[in-house]
Amino acid sequence: MDLDLALVRAFAVTAETLHFGRAAERLNTSQQALSKRIARLEAALTVRLFEREGGTRLTDAGERFLPAAREALAAGERAVAAVTGTGxxxxxxxxxxxxxxxxxxxxxxxxxxxxxxxxxxxxxxxxxxxxxxxxxxxxxxxxxxxxxxxxxxxxxxxxxxxxxxxxxxxxxxxxxxxxxxxxxxxxxxxxxxxxxxxxxxxxxxxxxxxxxxxxxxxxxxxxxxxxxxxxxxxxxxxxxxxxxxxxxxxxxxxxxxxxxxxxxxxxxxxxxxxxxxxxxxxxxxxxxxxxxxxxxxxxxxxxxxxxxxxxxxxxxxxxxxxxxxxxxxxxx
Structure with missing residues (x-):
């Protein structure tokens, strides 16, 4: 499957804050829009990445996905830098x-x-x-x-x-x-x-x-x-x-x-x-x-x-x- 890096970024920021409201603020979007991005990513991966009852926390699948998600975002930044010449x-x-x-x-x-x-x-x-x-x-x-x-x-x-x-x-x-x-x-x-x-x-x-x-x-x-x-x-x-x-x-x-x-x-x-x-x-x-x-x-x-x-x-x-x-x- 092709990963949408916008969805991956929404996941990574939410995983860092463990709070949908603060993550939405960092991403300059609404909490509703952020929740939809996470839901789309979970549907594409066919796994739940967050537990939402009693506070937000990563599932086991979310814990496994997080390091690779960060690497994917870093690779995307390097790809953009290679094309734009900004370094x-x-x-x-x-x-x-x-x-x-x-x-x-x-x-x-x-x-x-x-x-x-x-x-x-x-x-x-x-x-x-x-x-x-x-x-x-x-x-x-x-x-x-x-x-x-x-x-x-x-x-x-x-x-x-x-x-x-x-x-x-x-x-x-x-x-x-x-x-x-x-x-x-x-x-x-x-x-x-x-x-x-x-x-x-x-x-x-x-x-x-x-x-x-x-x-x-x-x-x-x-x-x-x-x-x-x-x-x-x-x-x-x-x-x-x-x-x-x-x-x-x-x-x-x-x-x-x-x-x-x-x-x-x-x-x-x-x-x-x-x-x-x-x-x-x-x-x-x-x-x-x-x-x-x-x-x-x-x-x-x-x-x-x-x-x-x-x-x-x-x-x-x-x-x-x-x-x-x-x-x-x-x-x-």
């Missing part, structure tokens, strides 16, 4: 916005003229992982950590950058005049976490590793709020990537951390069962930029990574058996 668009969701992830993405793709990015904000890694599995986005970029259950079972990832972090304190902090600090020097200070600490995997590992027992967290209200909070609290500090721009340095000091230097791991993630046609080109761009900028240099014990990140490190090539410590590399 495929890579949808990339980023998270960790306070640390400005698009700095790294932009640097890695600036020389790739064939890549057309459609960036989108992700709330956090769990939400981006779910979007990747649904097919709502093609690529994720941010800090990847273990997810509960098997949510990340269908995903793969690659380390893209290890970025040194500084301690940011107010100018009235007792350690504000230090040219550099060791993480252990901060044990009498309070770590300010600009979101709920259970969601901040890196800061949680850092505090546990270096015995920072005083910890405060709050809602993520943006970078300005983070700066204002640190500036107003002389006993607290936060961690911030050494190369990321702070909006206002007045009343603040950014102090390098050494012995060891904590490294923030940025990773790319994508769905294992669907490789975007431009994925290999993108990965090559990140690999070449990482090599040129020495983004993946890691030298224990001068540098520190949480143990889960150490398992993601790429093999060191023969001509780089003795990489410089990350803090020794000129910031870029």
């Amino acid at each position: 495929p668009v890579v949808r990339i969701d980023t998270w960790g916005h306070l640390y400005a992830p698009m700095r790294t993405v932009a640097e890695a793709v600036q020389a790739l003229d064939a890549i057309k990015l459609e960036p989108g904000p992700g709330r956090d890694w769990p939400s981006v992982a779910a979007a990747l599995l649904r097919g709502d986005t093609d690529l994720g970029f941010g800090r990847v950590h273990a997810l509960p259950g098997d949510l990340d079972a269908g995903l793969t990832q690659r380390l893209a950058r290890l970025e040194p972090v500084d301690a940011v304190v107010s100018t009235s902090h007792p350690l504000a005049d230090a040219p550099e600090l060791r993480p252990a020097d901060l044990r009498d200070s309070t770590l300010w976490c600009p979101a709920e600490l259970p969601r901040l995997d890196f800061l949680r590992h850092f505090a546990d590793e270096f015995q920072i027992t005083r910890r405060e967290d709050g809602p993520n209200l943006g970078l300005d709020h983070l700066v204002q909070h640190v500036r107003a609290n002389p006993s607290c500090f936060t961690l911030f990537p050494a190369d990321a721009p702070l909006p206002d340095h007045a009343g603040l000091r950014s102090i390098p951390l050494v012995e060891p230097t904590p490294l923030y791991a940025w990773s790319l993630a994508w769905r294992r069962s669907h490789r975007h046609p431009l994925l290999e080109t993108l990965l090559r761009g990140f690999t070449e930029t990482a090599r040129a900028r020495r983004w993946l240099n890691y030298t224990p014990p001068q540098d520190w990574l949480p143990k889960p990140d150490q398992t993601k490190l790429p093999e060191i090539p023969p001509d780089a058996e003795h990489p410089q410590p990350a803090r020794a590399i000129k910031r870029r």
